[in-house]
Amino acid sequence: MMNATPDVLKVGALKRPENQRLETDIIDPVVFTQKSARFVFPKSGILSSDSQLHISQIVKNSAFPGVDTNAFYPTSTGALAMIQRAYLTIGGKRVSDQQSTGSWNTWKRLHFSNDYKERVSTPKQAGNDVFMGSASDAIAPASADAIRSRGFGAPYGQLGRRSSEYCSIFNSATNAGKQNAAFTAVSDKQKRLITADENTTPAFMISLSQLIPALVGVNLPLFAIKEEVALVIEFAPDTYGERFMWNSRDTAGNNLITADNYKKSKSTIVEKDLFLLCDYLFYDQLLEEMEDVIMNKGGYNLTFDDLIVQQTSRQFATGAYTNDIQIPLASRKVKSVVVQKQRTVNKDATLATNSSVYNSTELHLGCEYQLKIDSKNMYSLPVRNRGFQKSEADQVEGVPLVLCDYLYTWKNQVDPVTGVIPVDGEGITERQANSHLQSTEIATQNWIGVKLDNAYGEGVRVSNQPLIYTEKGTSVAADQVGGVTERTYRVFSVVQKVMNISSGLVMVVE
Amino acid sequence: MSSDKYAQMSKREIYQILPTNLGAGVFAPSRNGLSQMIFELPQLPAIMNGKSLRINGTFTLKQGNGNAPTNGTNFLKENPTGDIFIDSRTGVLSCFETLTIGSLRGTTYSSIKNYNRLMSSVLPLNESTQNYLNGVDTHYGCLSKDVSTAKKCDRSFDFSVPLNCGYLQGQPINMWITQGHRITITLAQDSFVIHNNKQRNGNSSAGKSNGGAYYELSDVTISFEVDLPDDEGQNAIRSMTKGQMTYNSYSSFYNVIVSNDHNLSLLFNTAKTISVIGNMIPSEWVNNYDYDSSRTQQLLYDDATGELQNGVQIDSYTYTIGGVRVGYDFEIDSSVSQENGTIDAVKNEIELNAIREGWSAGNFIKSIQTELSNPFGSNGFQPRFDRSRYAIVGEDKFQHYNIGLSYDHITEIGQDCRTRPFALRIQSTLPEGKTLNPHSLYLFVLHQNTIVFDNGSVSVLS
Numbered sequence: 011m012m013n014a015t016p017d018v019l020k021v022g023a024l025k026r027p028e029n030q031r032l033e034t035d036i037i038d039p040v041v042f043t044q045k046s047a048r049f050v051f052p053k054s055g056i057l058s059s060d061s062q063l064h065i066s067q068i069v070k071n072s073a074f075p076g077v078d079t080n081a082f083y084p085t086s087t088g089a090l091a092m093i094q095r096a097y098l099t100i101g102g103k104r105v106s107d108q109q110s111t112g113s114w115n116t117w118k119r120l121h122f123s124n125d126y127k128e129r130v131s132t133p134k135q136a137g138n139d140v141f142m143g144s145a146s147d148a149i150a151p152a153s154a155d156a157i158r159s160r161g162f163g164a165p166y167g168q169l170g171r172r173s174s175e176y177c178s179i180f181n182s183a184t185n186a187g188k189q190n191a192a193f194t195a196v197s198d199k200q201k202r203l204i205t206a207d208e209n210t211t212p213a214f215m216i217s218l219s220q221l222i223p224a225l226v227g228v229n230l231p232l233f234a235i236k237e238e239v240a241l242v243i244e245f246a247p248d249t250y251g252e253r254f255m256w257n258s259r260d261t262a263g264n265n266l267i268t269a270d271n272y273k274k275s276k277s278t279i280v281e282k283d284l285f286l287l288c289d290y291l292f293y294d295q296l297l298e299e300m301e302d303v304i305m306n307k308g309g310y311n312l313t314f315d316d317l318i319v320q321q322t323s324r325q326f327a328t329g330a331y332t333n334d335i336q337i338p339l340a341s342r343k344v345k346s347v348v349v350q351k352q353r354t355v356n357k358d359a360t361l362a363t364n365s366s367v368y369n370s371t372e373l374h375l376g377c378e379y380q381l382k383i384d385s386k387n388m389y390s391l392p393v394r395n396r397g398f399q400k401s402e403a404d405q406v407e408g409v410p411l412v413l414c415d416y417l418y419t420w421k422n423q424v425d426p427v428t429g430v431i432p433v434d435g436e437g438i439t440e441r442q443a444n445s446h447l448q449s450t451e452i453a454t455q456n457w458i459g460v461k462l463d464n465a466y467g468e469g470v471r472v473s474n475q476p477l478i479y480t481e482k483g484t485s486v487a488a489d490q491v492g493g494v495t496e497r498t499y500r501v502f503s504v505v506q507k508v509m510n511i512s513s514g515l516v517m518v519v520e
Numbered sequence: 521m522s523s524d525k526y527a528q529m530s531k532r533e534i535y536q537i538l539p540t541n542l543g544a545g546v547f548a549p550s551r552n553g554l555s556q557m558i559f560e561l562p563q564l565p566a567i568m569n570g571k572s573l574r575i576n577g578t579f580t581l582k583q584g585n586g587n588a589p590t591n592g593t594n595f596l597k598e599n600p601t602g603d604i605f606i607d608s609r610t611g612v613l614s615c616f617e618t619l620t621i622g623s624l625r626g627t628t629y630s631s632i633k634n635y636n637r638l639m640s641s642v643l644p645l646n647e648s649t650q651n652y653l654n655g656v657d658t659h660y661g662c663l664s665k666d667v668s669t670a671k672k673c674d675r676s677f678d679f680s681v682p683l684n685c686g687y688l689q690g691q692p693i694n695m696w697i698t699q700g701h702r703i704t705i706t707l708a709q710d711s712f713v714i715h716n717n718k719q720r721n722g723n724s725s726a727g728k729s730n731g732g733a734y735y736e737l738s739d740v741t742i743s744f745e746v747d748l749p750d751d752e753g754q755n756a757i758r759s760m761t762k763g764q765m766t767y768n769s770y771s772s773f774y775n776v777i778v779s780n781d782h783n784l785s786l787l788f789n790t791a792k793t794i795s796v797i798g799n800m801i802p803s804e805w806v807n808n809y810d811y812d813s814s815r816t817q818q819l820l821y822d823d824a825t826g827e828l829q830n831g832v833q834i835d836s837y838t839y840t841i842g843g844v845r846v847g848y849d850f851e852i853d854s855s856v857s858q859e860n861g862t863i864d865a866v867k868n869e870i871e872l873n874a875i876r877e878g879w880s881a882g883n884f885i886k887s888i889q890t891e892l893s894n895p896f897g898s899n900g901f902q903p904r905f906d907r908s909r910y911a912i913v914g915e916d917k918f919q920h921y922n923i924g925l926s927y928d929h930i931t932e933i934g935q936d937c938r939t940r941p942f943a944l945r946i947q948s949t950l951p952e953g954k955t956l957n958p959h960s961l962y963l964f965v966l967h968q969n970t971i972v973f974d975n976g977s978v979s980v981l982s
Contacts, residue, residue: 124650142653144668144912158721159596162912166595167671169653169663175912391536391741397680398576398743400658402534405572405745412650415658415677422677434592437671464530465569465692465747 013303015310018293021059021219021227030293032058037286044248047284051239055290055297057232059218059225063243066213066283067092069204069254073271074264080257081204081250081275082197082444085364086455088137089214090115092253092279095244096221100516101237105509106224109319110500112246113350115220116368117457117502120411135214136202138171138364138443141414145170145439149177149189161189165434169414170441170448171196195442197257204254204277213283224314224509232290233297234304236514241286245279251357253277255366258445267359309512311519315345318503325495326373326485335499337477343506343520345469346406347381349458349479352498353491356454360492363450364443371497372456374420374429377483381460384473388460392482396421403459413455420453429486469506477503529750530567536576536743537561547737549707556706559742560624563700565754566746570688575705577740579612579661580676581605581714584730591670595717603717604727605670606735607814608916609652611662612679613639614814615735617708621687624700627978629971630687633772636708637962640814641799641922642684649915665916670717680743686768686966695746696757697973698765703742710734712806712813719811727809765971768794768932769982770964776803777819777959780832780948788937790967790982795934796839796942797924798963802828806960818921821954828957835947839925842940847925855949932968 017024033055039047051057069081084091090112097107108114122131124140131137150156150163159166161176177193179185197203205211219225222241232239246252256272259265266272303309324333337347353371356363363369378394380387393399396419404410416423416437423435436449463469479501489495508520539547540558549555557575561568581589583602590602597603607614619635622628632638644664647656652664661679662669682688683703695701714733717724727733749757775784777800802820805811805828819832836851923946928934942965950956970981 124654142650144665146912154598155596158598160912162596164594164596165592165671166912167592167665167667167669169668175914389534389536395576395578395680395739395741396678397658398574398678398741400655401574401576401680401743404655410655412654414654414663415672418658419678422672422675426676435675462532464532465567466530468530470531 013308013310015312016296016300018056018291018296018300019229019231019310019312021229028293028296030291033290033292035288035290037288039284042281042284044245044279046242046244048243049241049286051232051241051288053232053235053239055233055292057218057230058289058291059227059229061218061286061288062215063218063221064213064215064283064285064287065089065092066208066211066280067204067253067277068206068208068211068280069275069277070206071260071266071271071275073266073269073274074260074262076206077264078203078205078207078261079266079275080260080444081254082138082202082257083136083204084112084116084255084366084368085137085443085451086119086139087112087116087365087368088119088131088135089216090135090220091366091368092246092277093216093221093243094246097242098222098224099238099240099242100235103518105516105518106222106314106316106507108221108223108317110321110502111221112368113352113500114317114319114502116365117348117350118220118407120413120455120457121407121409123412132202135216136198136212138198141169141171141417141438143170143172144168145173145194145441147191147440149191165436168437168439169416170439171443173441191441195445197444203257208280208282211280213280215287218286223317223504224507226315228312228314229291231300231304231511234301234511234514235516237516248277249273250275251354251366255357255364255444256362258362270359272359304511305513309510312509312511314507314509315504316507318342318505320501320503321498323496323498326489326497327495328485328487328490330484331482333481333499335479335501337479337501337503339472339477339503339505340474341472342503343469343471344477345461345463345467345504345506347460347462347477347479348403348406348502348504349379350498350500350502351456351458352500353454353494354496354498355492355494356450358492360494361450362446363454364446364448365451365454369454370457372419372453373483374424374486374488375426375484376419376421377481379458379482380480382478382480383462383470384475388462392480399458402461403457405461406459411455411457416452417455418453419456423452424488429488431488469504529753530747533566533746533748534743535561535746536741539740539742545738547707547740548734550710550732550734551736556704557737557740559703561695561701561703561742561744563624564695564746564748565757566695566748568693568695568744568746570690570693570744571682573688573742573744574659574680574682575740575742576678576680578676578678578738580736580738581673582734582736583726584728584732584734588675589670589673589726589733591667592674595667595670598721599723600717600721600726602726603670603724604714604733604809605666605673605717606662606713606715607640607812608662608664608666608669609644610636610639610814611660611669612681613643613660614713615707615737616705617712618704618706619683619685620704621685622702622704623698623978624702625978627699627971627980629698629969629980630685630767630769632685632770632964634774634962636712636814637799638770638772638964639684640816641797641964644920646684666717667912686770690767691765692747694757694760694763694765697760697763698971699978707737709807711809714809715812716810725810732809761973761975763973765973767969767971768966769969770966773963773965775961775963777946777961778956780950780956782946783943784961785941785943786963787941788965788967790937790965792932792934792968792982793937793942794928794932794966794968795924795926796963796965797922798961799922800959800961803958803960804828815918816921817919819948819956819959821950821956832956833949835949836945837923838945840943841935841937843943846935847927934968937965
């Protein structure tokens, strides 16, 4: 019979007080290039899953060398945009692997409360995605209407990031106090903008549990693993829209949209800023007992959730469409499926958006979806209602997605036949954030999620047949911004795995 | 079978059920007479997660002539047109007047009249403004601010609302022994759900034109998740013939306040009475296009223009059961705090305890700004927050005034009110020369029910 997992390997409060001590080490990478880095952990204590990766980047534009570009981190992704993939190896074998790290962590971050985003995530990892302000686009000319609306013009009742109630001019002696729409623009704080200098660019911290799915809720007993334990990080492409999002003006006032100069910005990961801050936990008495169990008494089985990512692309010509996506998960225990529908044009000037490529953009007329498991439909009716779609997505993580309806769906903002936004139809304001219209973010976080595990957290054991995710809908001309008809579908499947730690060796047994 | 085996073998299933009285697919009470939505959930050898139950559909608001509202362009204009909207704190739930849950064999498990008024008290305490603007809007169709909610009403939107009632929000429900469910929702009148913007602008009157604005609910379904065991587990559930289930339920009572020394006496006929909560509104505001029928105001008297804008000074509340002060053996005295225009901390605490502790559904946060600090009294000053000039980025400051008390939120045994009438005295002071307009008082009594199942017969003990 397998031994029960000890509490010290789980994340959370212990049932009773234990003698413990904590040591923190800084670990530099053993291998570093602009493509990837590799860290090797010492065999010391129990690795806290809340250990942190310290990371920064600089951005230089070859058209204006030496000038800070005002580049910023994608709004709901933050510093995780710098990483494309992370995986944990033990004895050279991949134990847990997270691909599309930026996109997956965007989904995760959308579940954080606004308080947490403002007080923890944003200072620690950048980003700027708290939509709490009611707003309006324009300034109204002096009139009785303007008195009643405090100087703002229609449309009334839009949402946006917090910005000025009065949009008053403050940098002109002659016009001081007058209202001006330009003064409603917001931007990331200066201290979080990426500079061109290694010494001034801000550095951020990423928790290991954000990079390695196996470490969510699990502390790794490094002291009892004989093999080499290593973390490998692959960086995202160094171009605009991937590691960073561009601002239309640099600090010298140059317009980077002119001649597509924004495309000349390149990122460099700062080597001196890249290190791990590892916390090792020591429970002197317990470690001896655990070592005995691991070495001599069969060891432990640690259950964890891992991520399988599948990517494909689809073209959307105008008219009705049906997209079937097969998800091969042969005989695995599946807990949930999350679908991203990425629109990459959001990084370009055509539709520059604060979230950049880390989006899941709904088609203007929405879609209905169905998931087929072993030839049986998950839903008795395809899910078409946007509110129900979000309710289902909310079930996946057990906490709701914290985002306003206007960021989730086009419905309520477009003509139900043509998909065109009528005058004053947008629910998100046109006030700018980091020089881009906030209204470009409408419906960019339309993540589809299906929870499969039961009330006890046990996933569904699927057969050799692939899951089939089907979307049906109608694509309209409004979906083809800049003539781009392609969307990247990315399916994240959360599967249950078991890691056996025994005799100092680690094996993933399922 | 061990519970571990159930854990391994059961699977999550989602059920989506159409209303049995679908008609042409649209519920528009005043236009096509479909004023009830009836859903029949089958008897299943499975366990339902009541918290997952949602009513899904599409909400559409129309002016009397069938045109869509135009709040986006008109809401803050001096002479607005087409500016009609729904309550910003209850949203689509303001349409649900009565909620009844029973078995398919006719036993009633829970029936709440004036459900929308109950939600007026509960939802703003359950959800913060942060939630309203970031997720609640997708489910309930409201954003806590009138201007934002009004904009949303300009075009159809989808909703997916949970049903906040003790029966569903308590323990998981055995769908077999409860003999299936019939959920009946009676829809509220258009003039309850929809209102003008008259409180900010006297020129606002679009709701009353062309026979009155109206709403439609279309593509309505009910959805819920169940844990479905394997065949062996299903047989085990089917073989259950005896058992009991305990849950909390609200009963509702209505009363009209016409005096500044108001006494009411009610026989609840409930054995385990846990708490009583209530809210008030001027009676002329209910089912009136000019006012939001979901407001929870304290007593009001008219200002110089004849509008009910000024707060009557509330002096005290006294609660008794069977003639004895129970719950609090003192009067809850508000006179000093009301006179000074300060927050009424004692009443607030009592009111919050009654709702927070009596309601097991969630975590309540008193976050929405209210007008509790306004200078009430006989001086007739303008309220501190001027509604006509509107703070675009600020929270709406409408009163969220509840009353109530909790008898027992620890053991949930509560008070036996089967033979002892509940009584409430509300004392207030009106300025000289003023008379009190009738105010509707909605009381909701939270009590514990037990259903006893015995070989096919079902009895509900309350």
